[in-house]
Amino acid sequence: MVAKGTWFPGRVAARPIQLIKDTGEIHMELSTSRVTSKKLIRNLAACILTVAASHHAYAQDGEKFSVGVVTFLSGGAAESFGVPAWNGGEMLIEMLNEGGLLPPPYDKPGFGGLQIEATVVDEAGGATKQVQEFRNLIQREKVDTVLGYVSSGDCLAIPPVADELKAFTLLYDCGSPRVFEEGSYEYVFRTAAHAAMDNISLAKYIESRGIKMDSIAGINQDYSWGQDSWADFVASASQLNPNSQAETALFPKIFAGQYGTEISALVRKKADIVHSSLWGGDLQALVLQAAPRGLFSRSQVALSAGDHVLPQLNDKMPDGVIIGARGVNGLAARPRGDELTTILWEEYEKRYDVFPVQAPFRMWQALLGLKVAVEKAMDANGGKKPTDEELAAAMKGLSWTAPSGEISMALADGHQAIQPNAIGTTKWNSETNQMELVDLVYYGAECVNPPEGTKANDWINAGFPGAKCD
Amino acid sequence: MELLAVILVDGLIYGAWLFIVSVGLTLVFGVLNILNLAHGSIYAIGAYATASAVGAYYMYGGGSFEFGVYLVMVLAALVVALLLGPLLERGLLRHFYRRDHVILVLVTYGVFLILEDLIKLIWGVSPLFVTEPYSLLGNVEIGPLFYVTYDFLVIAVAIVVGISIWYWLNRTRPGKVILAVIHDREMSQTMGINVNRVFMISFSLGVFLAALGGALTAPMISVSPGIGVNVIIVAFAVVIIGGLGSIEGAAIGALFVGLARAASVHLLPEAELFSIYLVMAAVLIFRPEGLFQKTQARKI
Numbered sequence: 135m136v137a138k139g140t141w142f143p144g145r146v147a148a149r150p151i152q153l154i155k156d157t158g159e160i161h162m163e164l165s166t167s168r169v170t171s172k173k174l175i176r177n178l179a180a181c182i183l184t185v186a187a188s189h190h191a192y193a194q195d196g197e198k199f200s201v202g203v204v205t206f207l208s209g210g211a212a213e214s215f216g217v218p219a220w221n222g223g224e225m226l227i228e229m230l231n232e233g234g235l236l237p238p239p240y241d242k243p244g245f246g247g248l249q250i251e252a253t254v255v256d257e258a259g260g261a262t263k264q265v266q267e268f269r270n271l272i273q274r275e276k277v278d279t280v281l282g283y284v285s286s287g288d289c290l291a292i293p294p295v296a297d298e299l300k301a302f303t304l305l306y307d308c309g310s311p312r313v314f315e316e317g318s319y320e321y322v323f324r325t326a327a328h329a330a331m332d333n334i335s336l337a338k339y340i341e342s343r344g345i346k347m348d349s350i351a352g353i354n355q356d357y358s359w360g361q362d363s364w365a366d367f368v369a370s371a372s373q374l375n376p377n378s379q380a381e382t383a384l385f386p387k388i389f390a391g392q393y394g395t396e397i398s399a400l401v402r403k404k405a406d407i408v409h410s411s412l413w414g415g416d417l418q419a420l421v422l423q424a425a426p427r428g429l430f431s432r433s434q435v436a437l438s439a440g441d442h443v444l445p446q447l448n449d450k451m452p453d454g455v456i457i458g459a460r461g462v463n464g465l466a467a468r469p470r471g472d473e474l475t476t477i478l479w480e481e482y483e484k485r486y487d488v489f490p491v492q493a494p495f496r497m498w499q500a501l502l503g504l505k506v507a508v509e510k511a512m513d514a515n516g517g518k519k520p521t522d523e524e525l526a527a528a529m530k531g532l533s534w535t536a537p538s539g540e541i542s543m544a545l546a547d548g549h550q551a552i553q554p555n556a557i558g559t560t561k562w563n564s565e566t567n568q569m570e571l572v573d574l575v576y577y578g579a580e581c582v583n584p585p586e587g588t589k590a591n592d593w594i595n596a597g598f599p600g601a602k603c604d
Numbered sequence: 605m606e607l608l609a610v611i612l613v614d615g616l617i618y619g620a621w622l623f624i625v626s627v628g629l630t631l632v633f634g635v636l637n638i639l640n641l642a643h644g645s646i647y648a649i650g651a652y653a654t655a656s657a658v659g660a661y662y663m664y665g666g667g668s669f670e671f672g673v674y675l676v677m678v679l680a681a682l683v684v685a686l687l688l689g690p691l692l693e694r695g696l697l698r699h700f701y702r703r704d705h706v707i708l709v710l711v712t713y714g715v716f717l718i719l720e721d722l723i724k725l726i727w728g729v730s731p732l733f734v735t736e737p738y739s740l741l742g743n744v745e746i747g748p749l750f751y752v753t754y755d756f757l758v759i760a761v762a763i764v765v766g767i768s769i770w771y772w773l774n775r776t777r778p779g780k781v782i783l784a785v786i787h788d789r790e791m792s793q794t795m796g797i798n799v800n801r802v803f804m805i806s807f808s809l810g811v812f813l814a815a816l817g818g819a820l821t822a823p824m825i826s827v828s829p830g831i832g833v834n835v836i837i838v839a840f841a842v843v844i845i846g847g848l849g850s851i852e853g854a855a856i857g858a859l860f861v862g863l864a865r866a867a868s869v870h871l872l873p874e875a876e877l878f879s880i881y882l883v884m885a886a887v888l889i890f891r892p893e894g895l896f897q898k899t900q901a902r903k904i
Contacts, residue, residue: 210830213729356877384873389834391825392621394755395614395869401749402610402870415731418826422735426743427750446731446826 197519199248199508201227202271204264204282205307205497207256210389214414214442215284215307215493220254221486222478222494226501227252229481237473245508248519253277257284261291268292272301279304279525281500286310286358293322302522302529306500307493309460310358311590314546321522323529323543325500327553327583329359330366330590332411332438332458334598335582337370339456339557339575340407345434348377351405353396353420355412356385363411363438369594371407381405389416397424401432408433410440417443425452441465442491444560444569451569455560461538463495465571466556474498475537489568499536499553506534542579545586552583578602606747611866613746617755619862620762624820626839627765627854628813634786634849635806637705638697641712643814644836645719646688648829650818652723653680655732655827662736673737674757677822681815688815689808697807698800716836724829731826738823758820765813766855773851782806786849841880845887847894856895860887 203223206216227250229235233243244250253275255267264283271277280296281304283289289308296303296319303322305313309329313322340347350371354360364383371378382403384396397420400408408429412420417440424430430452441459444451459466467475468489478498482490511520511528520528531548534541539554558571581603584593593599629643657680658673666672692715700708741753773779784792785802793799817835825831842861846853860883868879875882887895 208724208729208829210828213731213828217729382873384869385876387834387877389830391821391831391834392618394617395866398610398614398749398866399870399873402607415826415828415831418731418733418828419824422733422738422826423752423824426739426752446733450733450735 197248198251199245199279199519200251200253200275200277201501201504202253202255202268202275202277202280202282204255204257204267204271204280204288206258206284207254209258210414210416211284212258216257218442218486218491219284219307219493219497222482222490223252223497223501225481225485225494226478226498229477230501230505236477239509240474240502240505242509245505246512246517248508255282257282257288261285261287264288265291265295268295268301268303269299272299278302278519279504281306281504283308286312289313289324290317293317293319296322300522302525304500304504304529307496310362312358314550315589318547319549321526323526323549323551324546325503325541325543325551326496327461327551327555327579328590329363329411329438329460330584330594331552331555331582332460333363333366333409334370334594335555335557335577336409336436336438336456336458337367337374338577338582338603340371340434340436341374342575343573345456346406347371347375348379349403349405350378350380350407350409351382351384351400351403351433352380352409353384353386353393353400353412354410355388355416357388360385360388360411364409366590366594367409367436367438369591373594373597386416391415391419393420393423397427397429400424401427401429405433408435409438410435411438413439413442418447421447421451425450430455439492441571442493445488445491448567448569449562451560451562453559453561456557457560457571458555458557459492459495460555461492461495461499462554462556462576463492463538464490465569466558466574467495467537469571469574472537474535478537495536495538499538499541502536503529503532503534503541503551507532540579544579545583547586552579554579555582578604607870609747610749611863611870613751614869615859615863615866616759617751617862618865619859620759621817621821622838622842622862623762623855623858624758624765624813625817625835626842626858627769627851628810628817629836629839630843630846630849630851630854631769631813632807632810633843634851635782636697636701636803638712639705639709639848640810641709641836642692642715642719643810643839644832644834645716645723646684646811646814646832647818647821647835648723648827648832649688649719650681650684650815651822651825651827651831652727652732652818653684653815654819654822655734656680656727657683658734658737658822659732670736670740673740677737677819678816681812681819684815685808685812689811690804692811693804693807698803716832720829720832729829731828732822733826734823736823754823761816761820762858765816766851769851778805838880841884844894845884847891847897850894850896853894853896857887 205219206212231244231249234241271280279302283305284307286308289305301321305324311328311330352364354364368380386396436456438458439460440457441464468479478490507525507528508520511524515524532543541551541553544552555577556574558574561570561572563570581601584590585600625647632638632640654677657676661673661676700711738754743750744753773783781797782802785799789799842857843854846857861880864879864883868876
């Protein structure tokens with residue numbers, strides 16, 4: 135399902151057809167008119183010149199760069215990830231198109247002067263549907279780039295199709311390391327770090343704060359995200375503290391909502407650490423049900439991706455919970471006060487009356503990376519709108535600055551990003567009536583991400599060789 | 605021993621919740637012979653309506669009589685039932701009674717999809733929180749664990765709902781009329797029973813019970829789109845174990861599933877989801893009609 139500029143699912147007609155197509159229609163009309171052969175040749179020549187001239191003029195004046203944005207607009211991941219991501223994306227596209235609102239090198243309008251036009255597609259419906267939607271975007275809507283995918287399942291399904299269609303594609307959110315650890319793609323890039331970073335950082339934070347980590351329990355959703363997060367955390371913890379032992383691993387199904395029994399099991403165990411990568415409504419329900427039952431006071435709870443529920447839970451999230459934001463995002467980014475973060479934060483709060491969490495940060499990260507890649511490709515090709523091949527060449531190994539810090543396409547032969555991360559601890563500020571992350575620790579990208587050519591699991595199990603931590 | 609007590613308490617709490625969310629489904633099937641796939645979205649509407657009603661209650665000074673919030677929750681479910689029950693039964697389902705059962709299942713699936721989008725139209729995609737009723741009653745210490753007293757309120761409501769429905773069906777004249785319609789629809793009609801009215805009342809009661817399930821769940825969760833999807837799956841498992849159309853069966857089925865799941869989470873967490881369907885498969889091997897469903901002769 136396709137929507138434009140709105141969260142509500144529903145197909146909306148494509149924006150005005152590209153001029154080159156309109157010009158082609160004029161050509162057809164001329165060729166079918168009744169003319170002599172001399173006139174026909176003259177008309178054809180004139181027409182070709184007109185097409186060439188108009189195309190050249192258009193590339194400089196009003197040509198557009200169309201982006202197919204795929205994210206959850208409905209379903210369980212919409213409220214936590216999809217909708218805030220698109221809110222941030224829509225806002226950034228408007229700001230970029232207007233130009234001059236962001237600091238250099240993002241101050242030029244659009245992408246190298248090309249106005250950005252977004253077609254938004256709902257990611258709900260599963261991988262099979264998304265493959266079809268992807269083909270629609272490339273072949274029917276003829277977008278210049280597809281930027282999307284929160285679900286790891288979709289991120290694993292799309293890349294082979296993108297390479298088959300030779301379509302430049304950016305994965306902006308999903309966390310599964312398997313995308314590039316088990317595959318290699320020419321036209322596909324992921325602009326955010328994979329999920330191993332989140333759990334490595336979490337274990338390092340706990341160890342660095344001197345928090346006991348001998349016994350670990352976990353509650354994670356029963357699919358690849360939850361299973362991988364738990365495995366990465368347990369492996370990292372055992373590297374940092376050889377005494378640490380996983381005691382209870384609970385894997386309720388996704389969107390279970392009822393965690394009374396699981397909370398009993400966790401409270402009974404009294405583990406030093408309770409790890410969870412739950413997200414969205416599941417995480418909110420766990421916090422609401424576990425807080426009055428004393429889970430947070432009996433164990434140190436660590437949430438690898440928990441920042442995104444803070445605007446909704448507010449003071450219902452207990453103090454002292456260790457939280458990651460899958461990058462230096464949201465509340466973890468705010469205290470640094472850099473210019474891009476400040477602009478994102480203030481504009482987002484003004485528009486949506488809530489502070490931005492990790493999803494809009496990752497969307498900005500991807501769109502700004504795309505802008506840098508498009509402009510780099512245009513510099514190389516003389517200012518024309520770049521082809522998929524030119525975009526892929528420009529994106530490979532690219533580095534750029536985002537509100538979440540310096541992003542570098544350092545892994546998977548320049549196709550997978552690494553980025554800095556931050557972990558903090560919740561503390562309710564009763565004066566501002568806002569949750570804050572205190573005792574923040576920032577980790578450099580090369581401290582918590584594996585080096586090129588090494589799988590995340592192997593790197594963790596080898597004891598993080600070559601990690602560059604300040 | 606301590607572990608056994610914990611499993612028992614956890615199983616009872618989960619089973620009670622399961623009974624409330626599944627009893628409406630089995631009632632509707634028993635009377636109307638409809639597998640109501642829209643049950644999950646009605647549950648979700650009950651949760652949303654409760655979230656809105658409780659929010660309004662506190663906004664307009666309900667904090668001065670906090671326990672009144674529980675009455676507000678029941679009233680919210682009642683309003684949902686009064687609006688949706690007659691509308692769906694009279695406006696839609698009635699036109700398909702003479703059609704194949706599969707058509708009716710598809711119609712209720714269509715209603716499910718429509719209601720899911722209706723929820724987003726009315727309440728949007730942002731989650732709603734109404735945790736006050738959950739924390740209002742405080743905690744109870746049982747052995748080494750704290751439980752939220754609200755969980756035991758859910759058990760009490762499940763017992764009251766179960767006994768009330770049983771009493772109403774078996775000891776009151778309107779209930780006996782419904783049983784007569786379940787037993788033989790045509791004969792009941794010839795004896796002067798207004799079968800259409802019985803259908804509407806029964807369906808609305810089913811809607812009320814689904815909405816009540818949502819209302820009781822709302823304080824424990826973040827009320828957000830999609831919460832009704834999983835409920836319908838587990839509710840079906842419960843009513844199949846108990847026997848489609850059997851109130852007693854739903855109660856026993858919910859208890860079995862609750863205890864099996866609690867035991868699994870504490871003893872063999874990897875098999876948590878499997879345990880529910882293991883119970884279902886085990887029951888169906890020995891009682892293909894479910895625990896409380898009598899084998900019926902097919903009319904030709």
